[in-house]
Amino acid sequence: MQLMSERGAAGGGLRERKKRATRAALAEAAVRLAAEHGAEKVTVEAISAAAGVSVRTFFNYFETRDDAFVVIDADAGARMRAAVLDAPPGLPPLEVLRGALAAEIAEAEQQHELWRLHAEVLHASPHLLARGVGAHMAAEAELAEAIAERLGDTGGLYPRLLAAVAGTAVRISMDHWSAHQEEAAFLDVFHEVFSLLAAGLPAPPA
């Protein structure tokens, strides 16, 4: 059996597939090792060995060691961009983002175990959680651009704020959920956060 068709990844060539496989192997090895030993104690050498490539190759795929713990899917940005531009015209921008992110997350959550480990690793190393924002900053900028395009407000403050707040929402949702996995599904937390945002973060009922 061939393990083809990873994730919308019928990408024709053998090269493409191999690259995807290597990247995925590195990311997965990183998360598993971090979940077991703590992210700080996992060296690039260990990750590379677990994935069966050289250290130098690791750095061909990730700019920094931390990126391996953080980057989930390379072309999530493109998908979300499309989702934002395709959403029904009347929908409030915050709702558009809620929808696009929820879809993306539902996708990622398919790989139950890895998603859970991922959340736990990030929860255990807050600095990685922050880095998550950084790594997805490109995605954030891309999102902002898509929103700007949708609204015709290019270069404005609003699209960037919206994208950044959405990123923050995901970050806080993951962190909170990973500490309360028993009590609620991730998507429930996520939707609660967005509801709070849409309501203007009102004081909760005492």
Place this chain on the structure above:
Amino acid sequence: MQLMSERGAAGGGLRERKKRATRAALAEAAVRLAAEHGAEKVTVEAISAAAGVSVRTFFNYFETRDDAFVVIDADAGARMRAAVLDAPPGLPPLEVLRGALAAEIAEAEQQHELWRLHAEVLHASPHLLARGVGAHMAAEAELAEAIAERLGDTGGLYPRLLAAVAGTAVRISMDHWSAHQEEAAFLDVFHEVFSLLAAGLPAPPA
């Protein structure tokens, strides 16, 4: 003349004052060098030399090189905590944060030039902007705790979300302002962002 009383820092001992001075010198050197040469090209050695201490001493003050570009004031957290707890009881939490942050920023903005350079450095190196969130994550957690205490909602989702969104607001405000310094004062941008948040991020008028 003695250069005493830096910033609420009449801290009695000579040791205290020297430490504050060294820390400030390192942070300032870092920002000035980064503004001139780009943050990525500034080595710890250069920063240390400019501040007149050894490399090893640099790392006695900052955990990582990037922290020197990011950490503004060590005890801002404590001040904000106090501000949050002292705010009038009826005020909505988001307004409490707006006030506490605005006061803190107004303070930092006293040093015009440094504040401007700081914003420019962060704008030029987005990864530092993200790290800013990370470095202030301790502050964020502290803020969250103060809010939680104020609301009696310890460990809940809401305080953490509020603190995180507030941090994001500062980040986006700085970034946007540093790119549009001519058009508006920083505090104007900041207040506009908070108004958007309080209104639930509604679609802007087309």
Place this chain on the structure above:
DNA sequence: GTGCATCTTTGCATACCATGCAACTTATGT
């Protein structure tokens, strides 16, 4: 299927980041 062009991987050299430790210098309290 042979052979050339292209892309990827790899090892090596190099520079920088970060930490522990021990020796040394400088404040502080009495």
Place this chain on the structure above:
DNA sequence: ACATAAGTTGCATGGTATGCAAAGATGCAC
């Protein structure tokens, strides 16, 4: 002035990250 505590420094060490050139795959044309 003295003993103690605190801060600074150099050295050694190990991990992170990049450029470069050689070797190994893959894709493509013929």
